[in-house]
Amino acid sequence: MGSLPSDIETFLSTNFTHLVIGGGTAGLVVATRLAENRDLVVGILEAGPLDYDDPRINVPGRFCETLDTDYDWQFATLPQPGLNGRAIPWARGKVLGGSSALNIMTWNRACKEDYDAWEELGNKGWGWDSLLPFFKKSETLHVSAQEHQTIHQSHCDPRFHGADGPIQTTYSTQYGASHQHWHQTLGSLGVDMNRSHFSGSNVGAWTSLASIEPDRRERSYSASAYYRPNAGKPNLVLLTGATVQELLLESTNGEWVAKGARFIYQGEDHSVNVHGEIIVCAGSVQSPQMLELSGIGNPTILKEAGIEVKVDNPAVGENLQDHLMTCMVYEIDPSITTLESLRSDPVAAKEADFEYQTLRTGIRTTVPSSVAYLPFSHYLPHDHLKKLGNSMPSATTTTSSKREEILTRRFTHDQNLGQIEFNFDLGNYSPVFTSEPGKKYATMLQILQYPFSNGSVHIPPMMKKQESGRRIDVNDKPLIDPKYYQGDGGRIDLEMMASAQKFANKIVCSRPLASVIVARAWPPPPPPPPPPPPPLNDEDEDEDFTEWIRDNTTTDWHPVGTCAMGPQGEGYVVDERLRVHGVKGLRVCDASVMPLQICAHLQATVYAIGEKGARMLLEDWEVGGEV
Numbered sequence: 001m002g003s004l005p006s007d008i009e010t011f012l013s014t015n016f017t018h019l020v021i022g023g024g025t026a027g028l029v030v031a032t033r034l035a036e037n038r039d040l041v042v043g044i045l046e047a048g049p050l051d052y053d054d055p056r057i058n059v060p061g062r063f064c065e066t067l068d069t070d071y072d073w074q075f076a077t078l079p080q081p082g083l084n085g086r087a088i089p090w091a092r093g094k095v096l097g098g099s100s101a102l103n104i105m106t107w108n109r110a111c112k113e114d115y116d117a118w119e120e121l122g123n124k125g126w127g128w129d130s131l132l133p134f135f136k137k138s139e140t141l142h143v144s145a146q147e148h149q150t151i152h153q154s155h156c157d158p159r160f161h162g163a164d165g166p167i168q169t170t171y172s173t174q175y176g177a178s179h180q181h182w183h184q185t186l187g188s189l190g191v192d193m194n195r196s197h198f199s200g201s202n203v204g205a206w207t208s209l210a211s212i213e214p215d216r217r218e219r220s221y222s223a224s225a226y227y228r229p230n231a232g233k234p235n236l237v238l239l240t241g242a243t244v245q246e247l248l249l250e251s252t253n254g255e256w257v258a259k260g261a262r263f264i265y266q267g268e269d270h271s272v273n274v275h276g277e278i279i280v281c282a283g284s285v286q287s288p289q290m291l292e293l294s295g296i297g298n299p300t301i302l303k304e305a306g307i308e309v310k311v312d313n314p315a316v317g318e319n320l321q322d323h324l325m326t327c328m329v330y331e332i333d334p335s336i337t338t339l340e341s342l343r344s345d346p347v348a349a350k351e352a353d354f355e356y357q358t359l360r361t362g363i364r365t366t367v368p369s370s371v372a373y374l375p376f377s378h379y380l381p382h383d384h385l386k387k388l389g390n391s392m393p394s395a396t397t398t399t400s401s402k403r404e405e406i407l408t409r410r411f412t413h414d415q416n417l418g419q420i421e422f423n424f425d426l427g428n429y430s431p432v433f434t435s436e437p438g439k440k441y442a443t444m445l446q447i448l449q450y451p452f453s454n455g456s457v458h459i460p461p462m463m464k465k466q467e468s469g470r471r472i473d474v475n476d477k478p479l480i481d482p483k484y485y486q487g488d489g490g491r492i493d494l495e496m497m498a499s500a501q502k503f504a505n506k507i508v509c510s511r512p513l514a515s516v517i518v519a520r521a522w523p524p525p526p527p528p529p530p531p532p533p534p535p536l537n538d539e540d541e542d543e544d545f546t547e548w549i550r551d552n553t554t555t556d557w558h559p560v561g562t563c564a565m566g567p568q569g570e571g572y573v574v575d576e577r578l579r580v581h582g583v584k585g586l587r588v589c590d591a592s593v594m595p596l597q598i599c600a601h602l603q604a605t606v607y608a609i610g611e612k613g614a615r616m617l618l619e620d621w622e623v624g625g626e627v
Contacts, residue, residue, distance in 0.1 A: 005050055008265050011239040016043045017276035018617070019261060021244050021290060023048075024098020025603060026590040027281030028222040029138070029610025034617060035236040042236050043272065045263055047243040048095035052228065057095070058218040059356060060172075060210070061339055061364035063104045071095040071102060075285060075480055077555075082453070082485030082494070084550045088431075090480055091557055092285055096240060097223030099283065099557070100603055105210040105219060105367050107169045109135060109605065110598035111417050112200035117406050121595050122567040123576040128200060131608055134615070135198075136162035138607035142170040142214045153183050153207045155195035166225035167607060170214040171207065172366055176426040177336045178442055178516055179207070182370040185513040189506065191372055202418050202600065205372040211603065212367070217360040222607075241265060245474050247278060247294035249310055249583065256310055258586035277585045277617065279578075281610075284559040284592040285457050288317035289478045291563065291573070292459045296583065304461035306471030311582040315571045319403075319564045320455040321597040322482050323421075323556035324448040324493065326501065326549055327430040329522035330508055332442045336516065337363055340427035341440060368425040373418025373449070373599055376411075376496060379503045385411045388492050392452070401571065403596055407452055407489075418599035420500045421447040422507060432552050433522035441521060446504045447556045448497055449599035452489020455482035457562050484553060494549065501545040523548045558602045563592035577616050589613035 006014075017039075020031045023046030034042045048071065051057065056065040068074060068089065075090040093099035112128040119127035139162035144154040154171040161169070183193055186205040194204030213220045230236055248260040248271065260273040280287050291297055295310030297317060302309050332338075342349040342363070356364035376385055389411025392404070410417060422444065428435045429443040458479050459472050485494045508517060519525070526543055566572030568581045572595065578587040591606050598605060 005238045005240045008239065008270065011043065011237055012270060012272060014043060014237050015041060016237075016272065016274045017041050017621075019043045019045070019272065019274040019278045021045055021247075021261060021278065021280045022098065022282035022286070022590070023096045023223070023227070023238065023240070024093060024281060024283060024590070025100040025222050025606045026610035026613070027098065027279070028096075028226040029607055030279050030281060030589050030614045030617070031236060032226045032230045033611065033614035035230060035233050037618060037621070038235060040235060040276070040621065043274070044236075044238045045242045045244050045261065045272075046096050046238065046240045048093070048240065050096040050223070050238075050240050052224060057097075057101050059364050060105060060212055060217065060219060060367050061352075061356070063367060066102050067091045073285075075477060077480045077482055080482070080484050082483070082490055082550065083553055086551070088554050090285070090555060090559070092283055095223075096227065096238075097221045100211075100221035101219070101223060103557070103601075103603055105212055106601040107209040107211045107604050108202060108371075108600050109198050110600035111202060113415065113417060114596070114598040114600075117596050118565070118594070120406065121402055122570070123565050123595070125576060126565070131612065132160070134608040134611040135604060136160070137165055137611045138162060138604070139165040139167050139169050141209075142168065144171045152179070153193060155193075155206070156209065157196040157199055160196065160198045166229070167211050168213045168220040168225065169209050170212050171209060172212075172369055173217075173361060174366065175369055176338070176366060177333075178424060178426060178513060179370050181512040181515065182424060185507060185510050186372055188510055191374065191378070201416070202373045203375065203416055208367075208369045208371045210367050210369070215360075217356070217365045239265065243474055244290065245269075245293065247280075247290065247586065248273075249294060255584055256582065257584045276621065277587060279613070279617070280586070280588045281590045283590050284320070284562045285478055285480060287588050287590055287592040288457050288562040288573075289459055289474070291316050291580070291588075293472070293474060296580065298458075301458050301461075305459045306462050307459070311580075313573060313581060315564065315573050317458045317562050318456050318571075319561040319595070320457055320480075320482055320559060321451055321453070321561045322455075322484075323558040323597070324451055324453070324484060324497065324553050325556040326446050326497065326552050327433075327522075327554070328444045328446065328501065328504055328508070328520070329428050329430050329433050330442050330444070331518040331521045332426070332440050333516050333518065334438075334440050336426065336440055338426040338440055338442075339363060339366070340435065344437070368423055368445075370424045372422045374420055374422070375416055376419050376499070377414060380499055382414050388495070392488060392492070406596060407450060410450060411492075417450075419449055420496070421445075421449060421599070422504055423447070424508070424513070430522055430552070431554055442516070444504045444508050446497070446500055448493060448500075450597055451493050453482060453484050453486060453493050454489065455480075455484075457481075482555075482559070485550065494546065497549050497553070498545045501549065502542060505543070523552075558597075560591045560594040560597055560602070563588045564595040565593040566595055577620070578613050587613065587617070
């Protein structure tokens with residue numbers, strides 16, 4: 001088969017022990033690790049195409065060019081009351097590699113306490129100490145030379161990284177003009193440099209590692225790093241362009257058993273059977289969608305969609321948590337070259353492309369790298385945070401969930417966690433602000449890490465105008481409702497974002513970073529007070545960003561939790577071995593199983609989930625064999 005997908009006849013005639021639904025970040029980890037056992041035969045169904053050669057995917061400095069293209073499912077949220085009625089796009093990868101082919105390649109981990117919280121919720125073996133070997137198994141770290149570390153603060157501790165994993169991680173060879181000022185600026189504001197942000201705490205300022213192959217300076221992701229080297233294995237069979245419609249469940253001796261999947265390929269309906277297990281790896285939007293389309297979920301939602309109820313579990317599609325992000329834009333020194341400026345200067349773009357193609361250097365090799373994670377207590381009094389935490393229902397009632405208690409504890413106890421991320425990069429990242437021709441910009445990204453805002457993803461109900469007998473299917477886009485800034489918790493999220501926005505502005509206005517700034521462009525700076533200024537105290541002088549935040553908040557594309565992991569009967573979808581409650585031979589393995597959000601970009605954690613999930617599947621196969 002070489003490195004090409006199989007044909008439909010080959011796929012349908014193969015006797016599979018395991019079937020992976022979704023060839024994305026986690027799915028390709030699971031499939032290729034299972035195929036290391038020659039006794040297993042693993043099938044992968046992926047809706048998108050295979051494309052190893054598209055520069056929009058491979059070239060680091062072309063990140064985000066694949067958004068809103070055929071590589072993107074192009075989802076959107078429902079209109080959000082907390083965002084003044086706006087609906088926002090939600091990009092999800094529709095290509096072999098999934099969202100690992102679309103992301104900005106940031107490679108980091110959360111704090112130890114984040115993973116330990118998963119274990120606290122009843123998921124034995126999912127704490128930091130148990131996950132660390134799987135983080136390392138997925139990665140090969142390429143350590144920077146000492147001179148590079150000194151100049152660019154590209155520090156790390158190799159003891160906490162992998163040395164022979166599929167994903168290649170490295171630091172950029174060069175950086176934008178603003179990065180040279182990042183660490184000194186943060187230091188002037190009392191933020192220490194973190195020289196080992198993979199060892200259990202990411203708090204502080206640091207230079208970001210990236211999932212980039214160091215010699216070719218190309219994106220390293222699940223398709224190129226996991227699948228491609230294993231594509232020739234006879235026991236690993238991939239079919240792209242195959243959209244799964246539902247899982248085939250059979251009732252055997254009073255319990256439901258996953259036996260196969262029905263899918264559409266080139267307009268025709270097909271079914272494939274499996275005599276081992278099915279692993280759904282479709283992500284936080286489509287994994288719950290797939291369960292619901294297969295009759296697993298809230299009976300009310302399923303019946304309204306015309307779906308036969310097989311397993312009653314109202315937790316499916318609930319517990320949606322996302323990272324909320326704002327983009328504050330600044331005009332910068334016009335002599336600075338940015339990736340954005342290449343789009344309006346064909347000559348400069350051609351020169352940058354030529355340098356990249358011939359030397360693997362230049363601006364096309366760069367990705368965002370100036371990062372800081374901070375606790376709210378760095379710029380807010382602990383007493384105020386404790387008061388906010390104590391105002392939450394979870395702090396005053398006995399009926400709150402353990403998840404709510406953990407979130408509240410992060411306010412009421414002085415925990416040194418990365419509650420907010422600040423990320424400064426050249427270019428205009430705002431989906432709202434339009435760049436003015438001839439000007440150059442930079443953006444301060446601010447991202448809330450532990451949101452109280454909690455929403456859902458569900459299949460839609462049938463409409464009266466739909467034809468009789470038709471049920472909802474995979475072509476009916478799911479209803480994504482993150483409930484940004486709604487409820488008591490959402491009120492706290494909004495207040496924290498407004499407070500953090502002030503500190504974000506303070507960072508950019510502090511030297512030496514301020515030396516490259518001309519003026520704030522978005523939001524426009526407030527007008528000066530009329531002379532003579534009235535007497536003001538410090539609180540009155542504070543700029544209020546609240547309404548601007550409602551009008552400008554977007555997603556950082558990090559949804560989790562919709563097939564949350566935890567004990568049966570306590571509001572979860574899968575158990576600690578990722579087995580779907582109430583169904584035999586069916587697991588979910590992707591970001592949707594994360595019961596609580598983490599203070600990190602997700603991809604490194606999702607690779608670790610894939611590695612650990614594959615290990616458990618192999619262990620259980622050795623014990624039990626066929627379902």
